[in-house]
Amino acid sequence: MDKFLNEMEKERPIRFTDQHLRIATDNYSYLLGSGDFGKVYKGIFSDGTIVAVKVLHGLYDKKMEEQFMAEVVTIGKTHHFNLVRLYGFCLERNLIALVYEYMGNGSLDKYLFHENKTIGFERLHEIAIETAKGIAYLHEECQLKIIHYDIKP
Numbered sequence: 489m490d491k492f493l494n495e496m497e498k499e500r501p502i503r504f505t506d507q508h509l510r511i512a513t514d515n516y517s518y519l520l521g522s523g524d525f526g527k528v529y530k531g532i533f534s535d536g537t538i539v540a541v542k543v544l545h546g547l548y549d550k551k552m553e554e555q556f557m558a559e560v561v562t563i564g565k566t567h568h569f570n571l572v573r574l575y576g577f578c579l580e581r582n583l584i585a586l587v588y589e590y591m592g593n594g595s596l597d598k599y600l601f602h603e604n605k606t607i608g609f610e611r612l613h614e615i616a617i618e619t620a621k622g623i624a625y626l627h628e629e630c631q632l633k634i635i636h637y638d639i640k641p
């Protein structure tokens with residue numbers, strides 16, 4: 489694990505301390521949302537960079553370690569316009585977190601599934617193409633296994 493973390497630090501993602509993230513998030517006072525793996529908070533670093541800090545919940549075990557490493561290895565290496573940047577991570581006994589680029593407009597699914605406004609076909613097509621470009625890049629960069637589904641007409 490230590491070797492992995494040292495490698496990652498050379499590659500790019502920054503290793504943050506618990507204290508650093510506590511200050512940036514103003515003691516986790518601004519909740520952006522929550523997902524399957526934890527809660528996401530807004531943070532601002534002293535240089536003005538706005539971030540989204542995902543605090544992973546659950547006990548630190550082998551499965552959690554694997555999930556964490558997979559995310560840092562894959563997303564941490566990527567630099568693509570259509571993919572959210574992973575700036576860094578925190579791996580301490582009392583805090584396991586991932587630090588992402590802040591997306592001011594929130595999640596895409598909000599627009600696709602929860603908003604009353606309907607998105608026109610052209611915009612939907614554009615989103616699909618740009619999403620596919622992001623996935624293709626990730627696939628190439630990280631040699632991810634992408635599952636191919638048979639789409640029935």
Ligand SMILES: Nc1ncnc2c1ncn2[C@@H]1O[C@H](COP(=O)(O)OP(=O)(O)OP(=O)(O)O)[C@@H](O)[C@H]1O
Nearest residue numbers: 520521522523524525528540588589590591594595
């Ligand atoms: N980078 C970000 N910038 C701004 N808001 C974010 C960011 N990442 C997450 N959020 C907010 O936090 C919420 C939860 O995100 P999270 O990634 O934990 O869950 P999810 O999108 O449901 O995916 P999953 O749980 O499958 O990982 C999102 O719906 C969004 O509102």
